[in-house]
Amino acid sequence: MKFDSEVINLANSVGKFIEYWGFRSTDGKVWLLIYLANFPIDAKVLIENLGVSKGMISISINTLKEYQLIDEIQHGDNRSKFYKAKFDPMKTITSVLAQREQILMNEVVTSFNRLKTNQNIEGVDRSRIKSVGRIIKFGQVLLSGIIRLKKLDLSPWK
Numbered sequence: 762m763k764f765d766s767e768v769i770n771l772a773n774s775v776g777k778f779i780e781y782w783g784f785r786s787t788d789g790k791v792w793l794l795i796y797l798a799n800f801p802i803d804a805k806v807l808i809e810n811l812g813v814s815k816g817m818i819s820i821s822i823n824t825l826k827e828y829q830l831i832d833e834i835q836h837g838d839n840r841s842k843f844y845k846a847k848f849d850p851m852k853t854i855t856s857v858l859a860q861r862e863q864i865l866m867n868e869v870v871t872s873f874n875r876l877k878t879n880q881n882i883e884g885v886d887r888s889r890i891k892s893v894g895r896i897i898k899f900g901q902v903l904l905s906g907i908i909r910l911k912k913l914d915l916s917p918w919k
Contacts, residue, residue, distance in 0.1 A: 762800075762806050762809075762810075763809065763810060764794065764810050768793075768794070768797060769810060769811075771793060772789070772790040772793045772794055772810075772811070773786075773790065775789040775790065775792070775793045776788075776789040776790040776793075777789075779792075782857075783861070784824070785817075785820070785821060785824070787811065787813055787817050787818070787820075787821045788821045788824050788825060790811050790821075791807055791811070791818060791821040791822065791825060792821075792825055792830055792831070792846065794806070794807060794810060794811070795807075795825075795831050795844050795845065795846045796846035796848060798846075801834055801843035801844065801845050802843060802844055802845075803841045803842060803843045803844070804818045804819070804822070804841075804842070805841070822844065825844075828853060828856060828857060829847070829852070829853070829856065830846065830847065830848070830853060831844045831845065831846050831847065832844065832845050832846075832847055851910050854907070855907065855908045855909075855910060858904060858907060858908050859908050862904060863904060863905075863908065866900060866901060866904055869897055869900075870897060870901065873893065873894060873897055876890060877890055877894060
Protein backbone atom coordinates (compact mmCIF):
# COMPACT_ATOMS: atom_id res chain seq x y z
CA MET A 762 0.00 0.00 0.00
CA LYS A 763 1.47 3.30 -1.10
CA PHE A 764 0.23 6.36 0.79
CA ASP A 765 -0.63 9.59 -1.02
CA SER A 766 2.17 12.17 -1.24
CA GLU A 767 0.22 14.54 1.05
CA VAL A 768 0.24 11.89 3.78
CA ILE A 769 3.99 11.45 3.35
CA ASN A 770 4.47 15.25 3.43
CA LEU A 771 2.58 15.38 6.72
CA ALA A 772 4.63 12.45 8.05
CA ASN A 773 7.82 14.35 7.19
CA SER A 774 6.54 17.46 8.97
CA VAL A 775 5.54 15.46 12.05
CA GLY A 776 8.96 13.81 11.95
CA LYS A 777 10.67 17.21 12.06
CA PHE A 778 8.47 18.31 14.94
CA ILE A 779 9.11 15.13 16.93
CA GLU A 780 12.84 15.42 16.27
CA TYR A 781 12.78 18.84 17.91
CA TRP A 782 11.58 17.14 21.12
CA GLY A 783 14.51 14.74 21.16
CA PHE A 784 13.05 11.75 19.34
CA ARG A 785 14.13 10.43 15.98
CA SER A 786 12.36 11.91 12.98
CA THR A 787 11.51 8.40 11.85
CA ASP A 788 9.61 7.80 15.11
CA GLY A 789 7.19 10.59 14.23
CA LYS A 790 6.82 9.46 10.63
CA VAL A 791 6.18 5.83 11.59
CA TRP A 792 3.69 6.83 14.27
CA LEU A 793 1.74 9.08 11.89
CA LEU A 794 1.41 6.42 9.19
CA ILE A 795 0.30 3.80 11.71
CA TYR A 796 -2.12 6.27 13.32
CA LEU A 797 -3.72 7.44 10.08
CA ALA A 798 -4.01 4.03 8.45
CA ASN A 799 -7.41 2.42 8.37
CA PHE A 800 -5.77 -1.01 8.39
CA PRO A 801 -3.03 -2.68 10.45
CA ILE A 802 0.42 -1.83 9.09
CA ASP A 803 3.52 -3.99 8.87
CA ALA A 804 7.15 -2.97 8.44
CA LYS A 805 7.05 -3.55 4.68
CA VAL A 806 4.47 -0.79 4.21
CA LEU A 807 6.50 1.58 6.39
CA ILE A 808 9.73 0.84 4.50
CA GLU A 809 8.02 1.28 1.13
CA ASN A 810 6.48 4.62 2.08
CA LEU A 811 9.29 6.16 4.11
CA GLY A 812 12.29 4.82 2.21
CA VAL A 813 14.22 3.91 5.34
CA SER A 814 15.90 0.68 6.38
CA LYS A 815 14.22 -2.22 8.13
CA GLY A 816 16.57 -1.62 11.07
CA MET A 817 15.45 2.01 11.44
CA ILE A 818 11.80 0.96 11.27
CA SER A 819 12.46 -1.66 13.94
CA ILE A 820 14.10 0.91 16.23
CA SER A 821 11.17 3.31 15.78
CA ILE A 822 8.60 0.59 16.38
CA ASN A 823 10.35 -0.40 19.61
CA THR A 824 10.42 3.24 20.75
CA LEU A 825 6.73 3.70 19.96
CA LYS A 826 5.85 0.50 21.81
CA GLU A 827 7.95 1.63 24.79
CA TYR A 828 5.97 4.88 24.99
CA GLN A 829 2.73 2.91 24.54
CA LEU A 830 1.79 4.65 21.30
CA ILE A 831 1.29 1.50 19.24
CA ASP A 832 0.30 -2.11 19.80
CA GLU A 833 1.46 -5.19 17.98
CA ILE A 834 -1.58 -7.13 16.80
CA GLN A 835 -2.31 -10.46 15.15
CA HIS A 836 -3.23 -10.07 11.50
CA GLY A 837 -2.90 -12.26 8.45
CA ASP A 838 -0.16 -14.88 8.44
CA ASN A 839 1.58 -15.15 11.78
CA ARG A 840 5.01 -14.45 10.24
CA SER A 841 4.59 -10.70 9.81
CA LYS A 842 4.08 -8.32 12.71
CA PHE A 843 1.38 -5.71 12.29
CA TYR A 844 0.83 -2.54 14.28
CA LYS A 845 -2.09 -0.39 15.26
CA ALA A 846 -1.92 3.00 16.96
CA LYS A 847 -3.49 3.77 20.28
CA PHE A 848 -3.83 7.36 21.21
CA ASP A 849 -4.63 8.95 24.49
CA PRO A 850 -2.82 12.26 24.02
CA MET A 851 -2.57 13.26 27.67
CA LYS A 852 -1.41 9.84 28.79
CA THR A 853 1.32 9.90 26.17
CA ILE A 854 2.38 13.48 26.83
CA THR A 855 2.40 13.09 30.60
CA SER A 856 4.28 9.80 30.37
CA VAL A 857 7.03 11.38 28.27
CA LEU A 858 7.18 14.44 30.52
CA ALA A 859 7.42 12.26 33.64
CA GLN A 860 10.08 10.02 32.11
CA ARG A 861 12.27 12.73 30.60
CA GLU A 862 11.54 16.32 31.57
CA GLN A 863 10.86 15.62 35.23
CA ILE A 864 14.29 14.02 35.54
CA LEU A 865 15.88 17.08 33.94
CA MET A 866 13.90 19.39 36.22
CA ASN A 867 15.11 17.45 39.26
CA GLU A 868 18.71 17.95 38.10
CA VAL A 869 18.11 21.69 37.71
CA VAL A 870 16.62 21.92 41.21
CA THR A 871 19.52 19.97 42.75
CA SER A 872 22.10 22.19 41.02
CA PHE A 873 20.22 25.33 42.00
CA ASN A 874 19.99 24.26 45.65
CA ARG A 875 23.73 23.64 45.78
CA LEU A 876 24.41 27.07 44.27
CA LYS A 877 21.90 28.79 46.56
CA THR A 878 23.46 27.40 49.73
CA ASN A 879 27.08 28.02 48.71
CA GLN A 880 27.99 31.39 50.20
CA ASN A 881 31.56 31.35 48.83
CA ILE A 882 30.75 31.92 45.17
CA GLU A 883 32.25 35.11 43.79
CA GLY A 884 31.19 37.21 40.82
CA VAL A 885 27.50 36.35 41.12
CA ASP A 886 24.66 38.71 41.97
CA ARG A 887 22.91 36.92 44.87
CA SER A 888 19.58 38.68 44.13
CA ARG A 889 19.61 37.18 40.65
CA ILE A 890 20.05 33.73 42.14
CA LYS A 891 16.73 34.28 43.94
CA SER A 892 15.17 35.35 40.65
CA VAL A 893 16.41 32.20 38.95
CA GLY A 894 14.91 30.24 41.84
CA ARG A 895 11.49 31.77 41.18
CA ILE A 896 11.74 30.82 37.50
CA ILE A 897 12.70 27.27 38.42
CA LYS A 898 9.83 27.04 40.91
CA PHE A 899 7.40 28.23 38.23
CA GLY A 900 8.77 25.56 35.87
CA GLN A 901 8.34 22.90 38.55
CA VAL A 902 4.74 23.88 39.23
CA LEU A 903 3.90 24.02 35.53
CA LEU A 904 5.53 20.67 34.77
CA SER A 905 3.96 18.87 37.73
CA GLY A 906 0.55 20.34 36.85
CA ILE A 907 0.78 19.05 33.29
CA ILE A 908 1.97 15.63 34.46
CA ARG A 909 -0.99 15.37 36.86
CA LEU A 910 -3.51 16.03 34.07
CA LYS A 911 -5.35 12.81 33.42
CA LYS A 912 -7.60 13.84 30.59
CA LEU A 913 -7.73 16.66 28.13
CA ASP A 914 -10.93 17.39 26.27
CA LEU A 915 -9.93 18.11 22.67
CA SER A 916 -13.52 18.16 21.36
CA PRO A 917 -13.57 21.97 20.86
CA TRP A 918 -10.91 21.52 18.15
CA LYS A 919 -12.78 18.86 16.16
